[in-house]
Amino acid sequence: LPHLVVGMVKDDGDGFDVGATDARLGRTAGLGLIQMRERAALVGGRVQVRSGLGLGTEVRVTIPDSRATT
Numbered sequence: 001l002p003h004l005v006v007g008m009v010k011d012d013g014d015g016f017d018v019g020a021t022d023a024r025l026g027r028t029a030g031l032g033l034i035q036m037r038e039r040a041a042l043v044g045g046r047v048q049v050r051s052g053l054g055l056g057t058e059v060r061v062t063i064p065d066s067r068a069t070t
Contacts, residue, residue: 004063004065005063005064006061007061008058009058010059011056011057012056013056014053014054015056016051017052018052036061040061040062043063043066045061045064046062048061048062
C-alpha cells in the first residue's frame with residue numbers, strides 16, 4: 001500500500017474468539033494484544049486481529065511509512 005508499511009503473521013492453529021478476548025483485555029495477566037496496539041498507535045498505526053475457533057489467527061500491523069513523500 002502506498003505510504004504504509006504492513007506486516008502480517010498468520011497461522012493455522014486453534015484460533016480464538018477475538019471479541020471475547022478483547023472484552024477481557026486489561027483484566028487478565030496477558031498484555032500482548034494491548035502492548036501491540038499501544039505501540040502501533042504511538043507511530044500512528046493500528047493492529048487488526050482476525051481469528052476464529054478452529055480457523056487459525058491473523059495479526060496485521062499497519063503503520064505510516066515515514067520515508068514516503070507526498
